[in-house]
Amino acid sequence: AQSVSQHNHHVILSEAASLELGCNYSYGGTVNLFWYVQYPGQHLQLLLKYFSGDPLVKGIKGFEAEFIKSKFSFNLRKPSVQWSDTAEYFCAVSSGGYQKVTFGTGTKLQVIP
């Protein structure tokens, strides 16, 4: 069965600091990888996804993530965070055989002005 681990549960940063949120998955086959964001009081929205091709994926609002197959990782990065990035971030994985998406437990990011 596929699973996802997000090791950072709560991250606090000052504005302009760089961000990296860790995500590791376990599944030996072909995977699709996602980062979703949930702003306070809102529903989850897709931030970016990896399907195939370039392992460095660029998403909305300056976010990017790198798929490193050898490390089973898909870490989310942003060079300079803003207060408006305060949200909860979820990593997720799907595999062709299951056709279901498994979510991580989420990382709450708090950006201090």
Place this chain on the structure above:
Amino acid sequence: DADVTQTPRNRITKTGKRIMLECSQTKGHDRMYWYRQDPGLGLRLIYYSFDVKDINKGEISDGYSVSRQAQAKFSLSLESAIPNQTALYFCATSDYRDPTDTQYFGPGTRLTVL
């Protein structure tokens, strides 16, 4: 996503009551899902449906049932609500033609069971 709507948005009920949460979508997607979100546990899949005649249990289906009334409608029922079903419930859809199975979420229903 405005194309996926959920009703009600908030509900407070008592232990033992039957509750139905409804989800409608105008995205034309055939796949629909129900998740619950709990602090520190992320999203967990309750039930999913790949088309009108297909219903599948997710990882935490006990105490829940679903009905897929039409391609656009997928309802979640709590037959006899209990306090540990207090959570935020999300409906989601995806398109079978999308090989990545990207999920599109509704606004959520906050359910409190007293």
